[in-house]
Amino acid sequence: MPRRAVSLIILAALMSGCTDTPRGGSPPVVTERGGQLFKERCAPCHPNGGNVLTPGKTLHAGVLADHGITTPADIVKKMRNPGPGMVRFDETTIPDADARLIADYVLATFR
Numbered sequence: 233m234p235r236r237a238v239s240l241i242i243l244a245a246l247m248s249g250c251t252d253t254p255r256g257g258s259p260p261v262v263t264e265r266g267g268q269l270f271k272e273r274c275a276p277c278h279p280n281g282g283n284v285l286t287p288g289k290t291l292h293a294g295v296l297a298d299h300g301i302t303t304p305a306d307i308v309k310k311m312r313n314p315g316p317g318m319v320r321f322d323e324t325t326i327p328d329a330d331a332r333l334i335a336d337y338v339l340a341t342f343r
């Protein structure tokens with residue numbers, strides 16, 4: 233087999249490995265913008281992923297999971313339909329793309 237064909241096969245194998253995302257979409261990533269928005273919009277009530285108003289409802293993964301929040305979409309849903317004490321962030325205040333960056337930041341940062 234020519235060398236080029238061999239490297240193409242290896243390349244194809246590597247690439248298919250990279251696109252093999254886990255169930256439920258790609259893993260959450262921390263972006264500078266996500267972190268900045270979190271600091272501006274969420275940190276006043278959720279410093280370091282805590283909760284100054286409802287101490288039992290922090291943003292730490294285990295606590296979130298206990299409350300049925302396991303994906304970025306679940307966190308965005310919370311921003312759109314918050315519980316008592318939390319301000320509502322609609323699409324005008326935080327557009328979906330930014331909401332997703334914040335959600336990814338939360339899931340990747342507070343474990």
Ligand code: HEC
Binds near residue numbers: 276289296299310338
């Ligand atoms: C004015 C204070 C306040 C702000 C600002 C705020 N939250 Fe909250 N948050 C709360 C309170 C109070 C709760 C508990 C009530 C509830 O379940 O919604 C809460 C709950 C949550 C929960 C559920 C936590 C759990 O363990 O069940 C998530 C997720 C969350 N907030 C995300 C966010 C995000 C993301 C932002 C920023 C876009 C934000 N919050 C901004 C007060 C706030």
